[in-house]
Amino acid sequence: MSPRRRLPAMLVTGLVLFGLMVALGILAPLIWGDEADALTADIRQGSSGAHLLGTDALGRDVLLRTLVATRLTLLMALCATLIAVVIGTLLGAGVVLAGRFVRGAGARTIDLLVSYPPIIIALAITAIFTPGVVSVVVAIGVAFCPQFARLTNTLASSVSARQYVVVARLLGSGRTRLLLRHVLPNISAPVLVLSSVGFATSIVSLSGLSFLGLGVQQPDYDWGTLLAAGLRDLSVTPVESVGPALAILLTGLGAGLVGDGLAKHWEPRQSVRPPKLRRSRGRQLTVPPVSTAAPSGDREVVASLRELQVSAGGAPLVRGVSLDIAAGEIVGLVGESGSGKSVTAMALARLLNPSLTWSADRLRINGTDLQRADLSAPTSLATDLGVVFQDPSSCFNPALHIGTQLTEVLRVHKGVPRRAAEKLAIARLREVRVSSPEARMHQYPHELSGGMRQRAMIAMALLSEPRLLVADEPTTALDVTVQADVLRLLHQINTERGTAMLLISHDIKVVSALCHRVCVMYAGRIVEEVSVADLRAGRVHHPYTKALLAASPGEDADRRTAPLQPLGGRPPKPGEVGNACSFAPRCPLVMPRCLEEDPVLLPDPDGGSAACHAVDSELTVAR
Amino acid sequence: MTAPSTPSSTLPATPQPVLRVDRVSAGYGSASRSARVLRDVSLAVAPGRTMGIVGESGSGKSTLAKVLVGELAPLSGQVLLDGADTARLRRRQLRAARRNIQLVPQDPYSSLDPRMTVGRALAEALDPGASLRRADRARITDLLETVALEGDAADRLPHEFSGGQRQRIVIARALAVQPKVLIADEVTSALDSSVQAEILNLLLSLQKQADLAVVFITHDLSIARYMCDEISVLYLGSLVEQGDIGLLRSPSHPYTELLRASVPDPSGAMFDTEPPPVVAADPGDPANPPAGCAFHPRCPQGPRVVEGRSICIGTAPPLLPLAGQSGRAAACHFPLVRAGTPA
Numbered sequence: 023m024s025p026r027r028r029l030p031a032m033l034v035t036g037l038v039l040f041g042l043m044v045a046l047g048i049l050a051p052l053i054w055g056d057e058a059d060a061l062t063a064d065i066r067q068g069s070s071g072a073h074l075l076g077t078d079a080l081g082r083d084v085l086l087r088t089l090v091a092t093r094l095t096l097l098m099a100l101c102a103t104l105i106a107v108v109i110g111t112l113l114g115a116g117v118v119l120a121g122r123f124v125r126g127a128g129a130r131t132i133d134l135l136v137s138y139p140p141i142i143i144a145l146a147i148t149a150i151f152t153p154g155v156v157s158v159v160v161a162i163g164v165a166f167c168p169q170f171a172r173l174t175n176t177l178a179s180s181v182s183a184r185q186y187v188v189v190a191r192l193l194g195s196g197r198t199r200l201l202l203r204h205v206l207p208n209i210s211a212p213v214l215v216l217s218s219v220g221f222a223t224s225i226v227s228l229s230g231l232s233f234l235g236l237g238v239q240q241p242d243y244d245w246g247t248l249l250a251a252g253l254r255d256l257s258v259t260p261v262e263s264v265g266p267a268l269a270i271l272l273t274g275l276g277a278g279l280v281g282d283g284l285a286k287h288w289e290p291r292q293s294v295r296p297p298k299l300r301r302s303r304g305r306q307l308t309v310p311p312v313s314t315a316a317p318s319g320d321r322e323v324v325a326s327l328r329e330l331q332v333s334a335g336g337a338p339l340v341r342g343v344s345l346d347i348a349a350g351e352i353v354g355l356v357g358e359s360g361s362g363k364s365v366t367a368m369a370l371a372r373l374l375n376p377s378l379t380w381s382a383d384r385l386r387i388n389g390t391d392l393q394r395a396d397l398s399a400p401t402s403l404a405t406d407l408g409v410v411f412q413d414p415s416s417c418f419n420p421a422l423h424i425g426t427q428l429t430e431v432l433r434v435h436k437g438v439p440r441r442a443a444e445k446l447a448i449a450r451l452r453e454v455r456v457s458s459p460e461a462r463m464h465q466y467p468h469e470l471s472g473g474m475r476q477r478a479m480i481a482m483a484l485l486s487e488p489r490l491l492v493a494d495e496p497t498t499a500l501d502v503t504v505q506a507d508v509l510r511l512l513h514q515i516n517t518e519r520g521t522a523m524l525l526i527s528h529d530i531k532v533v534s535a536l537c538h539r540v541c542v543m544y545a546g547r548i549v550e551e552v553s554v555a556d557l558r559a560g561r562v563h564h565p566y567t568k569a570l571l572a573a574s575p576g577e578d579a580d581r582r583t584a585p586l587q588p589l590g591g592r593p594p595k596p597g598e599v600g601n602a603c604s605f606a607p608r609c610p611l612v613m614p615r616c617l618e619e620d621p622v623l624l625p626d627p628d629g630g631s632a633a634c635h636a637v638d639s640e641l642t643v644a645r
Numbered sequence: 646m647t648a649p650s651t652p653s654s655t656l657p658a659t660p661q662p663v664l665r666v667d668r669v670s671a672g673y674g675s676a677s678r679s680a681r682v683l684r685d686v687s688l689a690v691a692p693g694r695t696m697g698i699v700g701e702s703g704s705g706k707s708t709l710a711k712v713l714v715g716e717l718a719p720l721s722g723q724v725l726l727d728g729a730d731t732a733r734l735r736r737r738q739l740r741a742a743r744r745n746i747q748l749v750p751q752d753p754y755s756s757l758d759p760r761m762t763v764g765r766a767l768a769e770a771l772d773p774g775a776s777l778r779r780a781d782r783a784r785i786t787d788l789l790e791t792v793a794l795e796g797d798a799a800d801r802l803p804h805e806f807s808g809g810q811r812q813r814i815v816i817a818r819a820l821a822v823q824p825k826v827l828i829a830d831e832v833t834s835a836l837d838s839s840v841q842a843e844i845l846n847l848l849l850s851l852q853k854q855a856d857l858a859v860v861f862i863t864h865d866l867s868i869a870r871y872m873c874d875e876i877s878v879l880y881l882g883s884l885v886e887q888g889d890i891g892l893l894r895s896p897s898h899p900y901t902e903l904l905r906a907s908v909p910d911p912s913g914a915m916f917d918t919e920p921p922p923v924v925a926a927d928p929g930d931p932a933n934p935p936a937g938c939a940f941h942p943r944c945p946q947g948p949r950v951v952e953g954r955s956i957c958i959g960t961a962p963p964l965l966p967l968a969g970q971s972g973r974a975a976a977c978h979f980p981l982v983r984a985g986t987p988a
Binding site: 184185186187188189190191192193194195196199203204207208358359455457471472473474501502503504505506507509510513528529530531532534535536554557558569570572573574575576577579580581585586587588589590592 | 701702714715716740741743744746747748750751752755756757758759760761766769770773774777807809815818819822837838839840841842843845846849864865866867868870871872903904906907908909910911912913915916919922924925926927928
């Protein structure tokens with residue numbers, strides 16, 4: 023359930039204004055109906071105590087007439103808007119569900135009609151019929167149809183392409199039911215917004231037509247006719263036109279505010295204020311420092327992270343992750359979505375979304391303390407660390423040549439001259455086996471295949487010869503043959519250049535194929551750290567890691583003899599983690615202690631470490 | 646050992662196919678100027694059996710799914726359901742026929758109407774013509790229970806469920822109409838691996854209960870191996886290999902072999918052998934595939950690697966039964982032969 027949001031002030035103001043107008047429309051003719059038609063001898067008078075807005079040519083009070091005219095004006099605008107919305111929506115949405123020919127022809131026709139200004143169409147229609155309330159309402163209603171048809175056509179096309187409409191069709195639902203059940207409810211919000219804006223426009227247009235004498239005829243009157251009368255007397259009693267003008271303005275404003283307010287209410291993202299950059303440091307830890315996921319041997323450490331905490335609005339996403347990556351080492355970070363693996367990697371690359379709060383006891387890359395480093399000059403970081411993202415197509419600017427984007431890194435961050443930068447970029451592209459690299463430099467990202475784009479991104483990440491490459495799901499968006507190709511490339515870069523890597527993946531097969539050491543994350547923590555040899559051999563300790571292995575179809579999985587073992591339940595949401603072990607609700611080995619105390623990472627005899635009470639007690643017994 | 650069966654002939658062991666696809670070609674655009682992305686695809690699925698469709702993006706997997714469920718009319722060829730050509734059915738019969746083939750789409754987030762409660766979505770499946778308010782609550786609860794969801798799920802909206810739960814709701818909806826054929830289009834690719842196993846096992850047990858014929862579309866060979874009895878391998882819109890599940894272990898077509906070798910092997914053995922660089926070439930446009938064998942520009946056994954194989958450039962190889970391998974067919978001039986390959 024979504025929490026109740028406060029209504030935007032704009033919407034409230036609009037609703038109040040509009041509500042007043044409606045109340046006036048209902049009550050005014052009842053109270054002042056006769057008085058407003060009463061002829062007096064005080065013709066064309068200016069503002070006075072008796073007649074606040076003066077009187078017209080027949081001595082009638084303009085204020086009262088304006089108030090009484092509210093009903094007719096609003097009713098006309100309402101009817102015109104209804105005509106436009108109903109016919110327009112049925113046309114626009116109905117065309118989408120029709121056959122292919124009607125769909126195409128309908129869309130073109132609507133496009134054509136939209137290109138005529140509604141007021142011209144309305145004028146043409148009123149010219150055919152005798153002027154009057156009905157003809158002007160029909161004219162405005164019909165004139166605004168194309169706009170609604172256009173909007174609903176676009177919206178309905180996108181909704182009807184969604185899977186649930188396709189499935190409903192397979193279930194045997196007819197066109198009308200599809201329209202009423204699935205299409206219309208899902209486009210109702212924007213249509214309603216446009217309706218209230220349309221209402222505002224139709225008041226203005228109706229008044230315009232009445233003003234021209236094509237609308238309401240004597241003895242009826244709306245704001246338009248009042249305004250027209252006022253304009254005739256403008257030189258004598260200018261105040262006469264103030265009433266109707268103000269009424270049109272306020273109603274239009276009210277309806278417009280309602281429309282914009284509704285739009286804002288339904289799409290709260292538009293109103294989100296840019297988050298402030300917050301950063302807390304040196305937080306006191308509630309959990310004792312734990313054994314770190316550390317590289318074996320005494321190789322130089324390229325990246326070092328201690329007690330990383332990241333939270334979003336108070337909900338912890340990463341809860342005390344410590345990680346060291348040695349030179350030349352490939353470390354895998356594996357876990358389900360929401361486990362905090364990408365957040366950890368992005369924190370290391372200092373690419374965290376600014377709305378997140380983070381702290382760490384240590385965050386060092388290549389010996390540079392990134393917590394102290396000047397925040398405004400991340401240039402040195404760009405040369406220490408390269409990042410490869412999941413979706414290569416969204417990481418390149420589609421409007422710029424590959425070459426421009428590759429050389430930008432060197433030219434901006436290292437001040438390399440253009441020629442030299444180009445040469446270097448071509449060399450890198452060749453290294454990652456991009457075919458005909460010189461030609462690629464002048465191509466746009468969309469001209470490259472998915473695999474080539476991912477290679478180009480890897481080339482870009484390697485341009486400044488970083489010692490650490492952070493790869494966030496680098497093969498998830500790729501086909502299996504391309505994935506193999508990119509994994510081979512990463513392996514080759516690691517063996518030939520000694521580039522250390524942090525590989526984030528949800529696929530335990532990918533991780534165990536490429537990595538040297540694997541950290542398994544669950545609910546914002548590393549729960550097990552294991553060498554890849556042990557992982558391949560199934561020598562894992564934490565029940566979550568075991569469950570992950572049992573759930574992924576391997577070489578020997580067989581639906582009859584060795585079915586996959588699904589892991590029931592779901593991981594906790596960021597706010598739900600308490601003092602207990604976060605895996606306890608899904609754990610087959612759960613014991614009372616697990617519900618009272620969150621286990622810490624402790625070394626196991628195989629040289630890895632696991633955060634599990636059950637494993638601890640097992641090991642203690644074994645000792 | 647799995648019972649061998651062929652797409653074109655049925656052995657006594659297997660029942661008559663309920664779904665038969667006969668030389669179907671399909672594409673987009675008008676009939677005269679169409680971009681064909683599926684060419685001459687034939688397959689057959691019997692009740693209780695699973696036909697896997699594997700291939701990379703652009704192979705025509707999704708187009709085939711669209712043709713099977715009737716969203717796209719084939720340009721030529723037939724889709725036969727219980728022996729009846731679905732294209733020749735009258736409107737009412739067609740509606741009934743369509744209900745016999747149900748689809749479980751890839752993305753459980755877009756396949757449920759966000760404004761419709763789960764109960765109403767299931768009610769619509771049970772009887773699309775009836776009022777959703779007077780739906781049969783007992784049957785809806787039953788349906789939810791078959792996919793291990795509680796009855797109170799009926800009153801909630803899709804966004805209140807996780808991806809795995811949504812996919813179970815989608816499966817429940819597909820089964821509500823008691824179809825004969827289920828098209829599962831990449832059903833687990835949007836899900837976490839721990840949830841994936843749950844959905845796969847659920848599909849298997851439901852298939853067994855209802856004796857469903859399943860067409861299982863996937864890009865993941867290890868999942869295909871787990872789920873399927875037979876496999877059709879598509880490349881740029883054409884079948885390159887077809888047969889029982891054993892073909893994934895010992896492929897005859899170089900493309901199937903490339904797919905097999907591309908599955909990340911936990912042992913890391915994939916880094917020991919480097920395939921020839923041609924395999925990384927761009928596959929090309931499915932609507933306008935390379936002449937001859939469409940795979941020839943990327944083939945590690947093809948004309949770009951092995952001398953004297955120009956036939957691959959000039960002549961498209963037909964899908965022919967393989968000698969000595971019952972029920973297997975491959976479209977390759979030089980199929981891979983393995984001496985003493987275990988079945």
